[in-house]
Amino acid sequence: MLDRQRRSASMKCYAFPWTRNVQCGIKVREIRTNFQQVETKVPRNDKMTYYDEISEGYEELHKEEQLKKVELISKYLKVKPDDLLLDVGCGTGLTTKPWKCKTVGADPAIKLLEKAGKGIWVNAEAEHLPFKDNTFDWVISVTAIQNFNDIEKGLKEIKRVGKGKYVLTFLKKSNKNIYILELLHSLYKVKNIVEEDKDLVFVIE
Numbered sequence: 001m002l003d004r005q006r007r008s009a010s011m012k013c014y015a016f017p018w019t020r021n022v023q024c025g026i027k028v029r030e031i032r033t034n035f036q037q038v039e040t041k042v043p044r045n046d047k048m049t050y051y052d053e054i055s056e057g058y059e060e061l062h063k064e065e066q067l068k069k070v071e072l073i074s075k076y077l078k079v080k081p082d083d084l085l086l087d088v089g090c091g092t093g094l095t096t097k098p099w100k101c102k103t104v105g106a107d108p109a110i111k112l113l114e115k116a117g118k119g120i121w122v123n124a125e126a127e128h129l130p131f132k133d134n135t136f137d138w139v140i141s142v143t144a145i146q147n148f149n150d151i152e153k154g155l156k157e158i159k160r161v162g163k164g165k166y167v168l169t170f171l172k173k174s175n176k177n178i179y180i181l182e183l184l185h186s187l188y189k190v191k192n193i194v195e196e197d198k199d200l201v202f203v204i205e
């Protein structure tokens with residue numbers, strides 16, 4: 001077995017960008033119907049990222065602080081059971097799984113996705129989201145924006161695949177914080193900005 005095939009086979013639930021096979025129990029038809037994924041030329045990301053490298057210890061290091069952020073976000077993010085939510089830069093799914101609706105997580109770090117367990121996980125960067133326009137009722141991104149390679153492109157993609165409701169956070173201490181703040185104001189109609197211990201939380205509706 002090729003190394004690449006072995007890696008895919010070992011994953012529990014994993015949806016590769018569209019024309020590729022959907023792995024391990026997620027039916028192509030189901031994804032087509034529910035998530036309107038589209039054909040995409042985005043290649044599967046085989047690059048090892050910093051987050052792949054720290055994947056073993058990620059939750060031990062960050063779970064508590066990320067779940068605190070989820071708790072704060074839940075005051076603003078009121079999902080209905082039929083809503084479809086995308087979490088961009090979902091990592092191990094800590095910020096994807098708490099929402100009581102249909103969820104999809106996207107992240108370029110395959111080793112973090114491998115730890116996410118049951119769910120729909122897509123190996124993709126924010127800059128190339130393999131979804132049709134206006135697909136998701138909610139798009140969230142928690143502590144990931146400052147990591148995007150092209151922040152403007154990623155934020156435009158998030159806007160494109162969403163229907164108008166977003167909760168986006170980034171690290172306050174990032175040296176790109178002013179740039180991100182200005183971009184968010186220029187691209188979105190920001191309803192609320194909430195200051196959390198480590199992140200700024202933008203609520204957009």
Ligand SMILES: C[S@@+](CC[C@H](N)C(=O)[O-])C[C@H]1O[C@@H](n2cnc3c(N)ncnc32)[C@H](O)[C@@H]1O
Nearest residue numbers: 051066089090091109125126142144147148149
């Ligand atoms: C601090 S972690 C946050 C993960 C998750 N949201 C959480 O709160 O546990 C930052 C995440 O951003 C992801 N990331 C890095 N570059 C990205 C990109 N270009 N597009 C989307 N996500 C990216 C990383 O792989 C990582 O999972």
